Every structure is written in C-alpha cells, then in structure tokens.
Amino acid sequence: MDRKLPDMDISGWICHKCQSPLTVFQVNVTYMGASFEVELPGCAKCGVTMIPEILAFGKMLDVEKLLEDK
Numbered sequence: 001m002d003r004k005l006p007d008m009d010i011s012g013w014i015c016h017k018c019q020s021p022l023t024v025f026q027v028n029v030t031y032m033g034a035s036f037e038v039e040l041p042g043c044a045k046c047g048v049t050m051i052p053e054i055l056a057f058g059k060m061l062d063v064e065k066l067l068e069d070k
C-alpha cells in the first residue's frame with residue numbers, strides 16, 4: 001500500500017472551468033499579518049487559483065511555525 005502523503009504533484013489536475021491542465025503559480029498569501037510566498041496550482045488560461053484544502057489553513061499554520069523557528 002502506497003502511504004505517500006499527498007504533495008503538490010498536480011499532473012493530471014485540470015481546471016474545472018476550461019478543462020486546461022493546471023500549472024503551478026507563485027502566489028503571495030497574507031495570513032495573520034504576515035505574507036508568504038507559496039506555490040499553488042492554478043489555471044493559466046482563466047486565472048483560477050486552486051487552494052487545496054490541505055493548504056488552506058493547516059498548511060499555512062505549518063508555514064508560519066517554520067518561519068518562527070528560524
């Protein structure tokens with residue numbers, strides 16, 4: 001059984017709107033007064049940015065923790 005955690009392998013992801021394959025964008029996200037550069041899958045054609053649920057809040061908290069540790 002493959003227990004690999006889901007990561008940002010977006011091959012095979014397609015845009016719900018225009019059915020184009022998604023690409024990864026660097027996006028600035030502001031959270032709790034701090035801004036982060038994160039990579040999010042998005043559609044180059046219609047500009048939709050997907051925010052996977054695992055990234056939406058839990059991951060952002062992890063990012064914040066990492067920054068605090070440094």
Ligand SMILES: [Zn+2]
Nearest residue numbers: 015018043046
């Ligand atoms: Zn699209």
